[in-house]
Amino acid sequence: MHKTLLFSINAFCASIVWAQAPAAAPTPTQPSTHSNLSVHWEELTAADFRDAMGRAQGTCLLPFGILEKHGRHLPLGNDLLNVRYVALNAAQQEYAIVFPEYYFGQIFEAKHQPGTVAYSARLQLELLQETTDEMARNGCKKIIIVNGHGGNNSLLPYFAQAQLESPHDYVVYVLGIIRSAQGEPAHKSNPATDMHAGESETSMSMIARPDLVHLDRAPQESGADQARLALPEGLYTGIWWYARFPNHYAGDGAAATRELGEFEAKTWINGIVRAIRAVKANQESLRLQTEFYERSKHPLDTH
Numbered sequence: 001m002h003k004t005l006l007f008s009i010n011a012f013c014a015s016i017v018w019a020q021a022p023a024a025a026p027t028p029t030q031p032s033t034h035s036n037l038s039v040h041w042e043e044l045t046a047a048d049f050r051d052a053m054g055r056a057q058g059t060c061l062l063p064f065g066i067l068e069k070h071g072r073h074l075p076l077g078n079d080l081l082n083v084r085y086v087a088l089n090a091a092q093q094e095y096a097i098v099f100p101e102y103y104f105g106q107i108f109e110a111k112h113q114p115g116t117v118a119y120s121a122r123l124q125l126e127l128l129q130e131t132t133d134e135m136a137r138n139g140c141k142k143i144i145i146v147n148g149h150g151g152n153n154s155l156l157p158y159f160a161q162a163q164l165e166s167p168h169d170y171v172v173y174v175l176g177i178i179r180s181a182q183g184e185p186a187h188k189s190n191p192a193t194d195m196h197a198g199e200s201e202t203s204m205s206m207i208a209r210p211d212l213v214h215l216d217r218a219p220q221e222s223g224a225d226q227a228r229l230a231l232p233e234g235l236y237t238g239i240w241w242y243a244r245f246p247n248h249y250a251g252d253g254a255a256a257t258r259e260l261g262e263f264e265a266k267t268w269i270n271g272i273v274r275a276i277r278a279v280k281a282n283q284e285s286l287r288l289q290t291e292f293y294e295r296s297k298h299p300l301d302t303h
């Protein structure tokens, strides 16, 4: 009897712990108070997903990061952590469904640094296409890829352009990194070389994930431009980045401040909110795309 009672008390306690654990776990982004529908794709039930898609008007975000070195002071997943922070906050202001963690972009130039994950060029495009295809099959007819990584700056417009290759019943939009705006606090370091894990990006990380910023380690190596390649303006070659920043660090992370980070986070979130609203209102892109696919089947009829 005693044993049975003990067992049932234990079972009762276990069930309380189990029931309370998810609610007690710290979540950096709480669902909007206007609705109990999460903006996280992976947190919705299948039935709620249908309601969420209606509320989002078929608008979904794909925050796009990478795994790469970020100086001596920031985590490998910095770009994804930052871009998800702003995308999730924006989606809570203007409802959209946010796709889970995606870090399968372009980062060949950091393959000499520990922790870099660089998928082949072929796989980057195939995986992204299958991801947007699957998102669209589930109702995301308007997909905003929210880029968080400078190394994707050529890949993503190319991917969006390649959507014209064959018909799609959805539209891909690409939103670049938004940092500076009017009223920005003065920077302490040179903005010309503040490109990677420098003052701006580190300031943003101090807002998104302050627990992962090791500001004291920032001066341990140089983020200066080593200018090892002299080519005329407009002549491009892939080794340019390594030639300038072989430490895969560009700028001065030690100059970062929470004040700049707060401004940057707000600027980026506002930019994403504006993009979600514009995309929800935009019907012309899909209409023109559809017209284009149809006309491209018989170009000789085009006058």
Ligand SMILES: [Zn+2]
Binding pocket: 070, 078, 079, 148, 149, 150, 196, 197, 201
């Ligand atoms: Zn970064």
